[in-house]
Amino acid sequence: MVFLRAVFISLLLPLFVWGCSSKDEVVPPSPTPQFKSQITVKKVWTSRVGTGVGEVYLSLTPAVTERWVYAAALDGDVIKLDRETGKKVWSIDLDREVTGGVSAGYGVVALGTANGEILLLNEESGEIQLEKHVGGQVMSVPALTAELVIVQTTDGRLQALNRESGNVVWLYDTSIPILTLRGESSPVVSGGATLAGFANGKLVAMDTNTGFVAWERAVGEPKGRSDLERLIDLDGRFWLAGKVVYAVTYQGNLVAIDVPSGRVLWKRAMSSYAGVAAALGNVYAVDQDSVLHAMDAIGGTDLWRQDKLKGRIVSAPTPYDRYVLVGDFSGYLYWMSQSDGEFLARVKVGVNRYQYANYKAASLRRVTDPADGIRVEPVVYDDTVYVQGNSGEVAAYRVVKKS
Secondary structure, eight states: OTTSSSOOOGGGGHHHHHHOTTTTTOOOOOOOOOOOOOSSSEEEEEEEEEETOOOOOOOOEEEOOEEEEEEEOTSSSEEEEETOOOOOOEEEEEEEEEEEEEEETTEEEEEEETTTTTEEEEEETTTTEEEEEEEOOOOOOOOOOOEEEEEOTTTTTEEEEETOOOEEEEEEEEOOSSOOOOOOOEEEEEEEEEEEOTTTTTEEEEETOOEEEEEESSSSSSOEEEEETTTTOOSSEEEEEEEEEEEEEETEHHHHHETTOOOEEEEEEEEESEEEEEETEEEEOOOTOOOEEETTTTTOOOOEETTTTSSSSSOOOOEEEEEEEETTTTTTEEEEEEETTTTTEEOOOOOOOOOOEEETTTEEEEEEEEBSOOHHHHHHHTTTTEEEOOOSSEEEEEOOOOO
């Protein structure tokens, strides 16, 4: 299959997403939590893009701008929707496998493909404006500036391309382990700096215009003797809050780093493939067992933890207003309280056909449908939540305000 990463052993994926330990224990999925809703959530609209990502482990995140929502599917379908109504403005078929994206801005929509291409589409028409081969498969969301498109590939390279010509302006290259998790964190541009995380557990800051490396920090260090034990990927979303970036690796650490200096402000042991977020003085992270942790942003001390979604392959958290949002493998999107992690509401977005049988101490059999659940983190714009399910459903939700 062309979309399989060369350094990834696909048969091991279930082990990674269900959690692994020195005893090879499998974390069984918790039952769907039962609670009384405390807020009312309204579905504003729903749409669909292609066949989604199905059984392929991809994170195709929708891009939301002031007026539009852009979404893509593995089969090459890309759509543009009105952000308020969900009305489809255009739909195109790229006739290639889309594995990275989506980002939008400066009049273009950026996507990456399984064949190692970066595509820039005209925001108004969907026509391809730029098509450039970048060497490795693209599984991250490209970053856009007024002049550049910055794309990260699975072979450990970060490239800045001129948006008009496609010429390489600068290139950062780092070595990655032989065995890594399937996935890739996405570069983030803030001011004059670009931040990127890699499968070797490093977070790197560089000058956006020149590619000059300001600092490199190891968020986690590989331990153990086997390749499995030494997995240390920074695959999950890292989060920039002001001058501090928060990042977490698989089988490593959660750290807070001062961006201007590269100084580590604090760190604590944690393993995550999903990622981290920060808001209202708190840091939120989903660990490898899908337990949601809330910590103080100043020192990383524990505030609360929500373990009722343990084993449910929870997405990275998204905070907004007084809520924290996560999706799970059943297609449920949850609203939780930022103050204590209490469940406030949930809606069903994706399709769920998971069936479980004969769970024993160290094994879990599962039957899956190619269109299950929510893998990507929800996106919030103003007071509206936008989410894309693995099945290709794209939906918008809003909390109903009490009069």
